[in-house]
Amino acid sequence: MSADPDTPDSTNRSATSPQAGPSQTSPSQTNPSATFDSASASALFERVLVVTADDDAGRAAVDAGLDVAAAHGATVDALYVVDTREHWDMAVERSERTGETLVEDAAARGEARGVDVEKRFRYGTAHDEVLDFAATHDADLIVVGSARRTGLDRLVHPETLPVRVQRGASAPVLVVGADD
Template sequence: MYQDILVPTDGSDGTRQSLTHGLTIADRFDATVHALSIVPEGPLGTLQTDEAIPAAERAVERVEAEAKREGVDAATAVERGVPHEEILEYADEHEIDMIVMGTQGRTGLDRVLVGSVTERIVRMADVPVVTVRLNDEIRIEDADEAARIARKTAEREGYDEVTVLEDPHRTSASWIVPLETDAGPVHIHVDAVTSEARIARGPETE
């Protein structure tokens, strides 16, 4: 179901957390992790210091090294531009199946920027977006509870004859619940912190 997973990174604690999440999903589905670092640019050029590009390169190299240790295939890229635009463009060009992002970056302004970028990606992306929080308390720790929420979500969306295909699995702050329905298999993502659930992908997009 997932063959290519995009993990935008700036090398911060927040994006390292999302990397762990992305690698877990990639390992389960035998997928490739794409590490993408964006050097923000405006009309007058790079918005950061001369160290921005080397820092971005180090960030994706760390992802590649971590993926190698975990036995996961990895691809890396560094782009310049408006972060959310570059992420969406990369996802489209490389046929990405899922985007995994942190909700916090470094400190100060970067925390605001990363949160803003993630919000835009969630609203605009055509593929599932999994967000990873640093410090939120996990409320849904039971697989049966995640499955119950997933079934209710599928039924609310109009699916019938809903059954759980296999045990739900949690990666960081989300549960992924595979379901069988009258219309075919679907995956439901259940936020382990907020209990919010959404259909990651239906049979029509397989």
């Protein structure tokens, strides 16, 4: 029996057949979603809003926000909100100095990791200002710290900043604890 060159033969496989070895196919041919996943992951977050605070949870939030931004090539907005419910000038001035130190520290830590950090200040009620800033600047992720609360503090302040931000935000919110 003679073999016809136009008839498929199971013993005559070409390099382009599905049974070709892995050295003859590219990774995108073996898993078409491999390139899509890596491309979409790098562009998942472009702007990360990090709410700074003068406690361990606030510093942990900055670290987490910088890690996410570094992984995705995003820009970080380090935001400190000066609480203006206190009408006492000395308290507001002290809060401004603290905020300046915190956003400067976030910028320095970002520079060390190769992340662009923009220093931001707002005046008002923290959750309102965070939500307004996130909406105005198209934040893709909001990172906020949350300290463990016990006893009387839970009764006096039933809704914390992270809870209020989570409730009102249109972007995802990452809540970071001091020991996370």
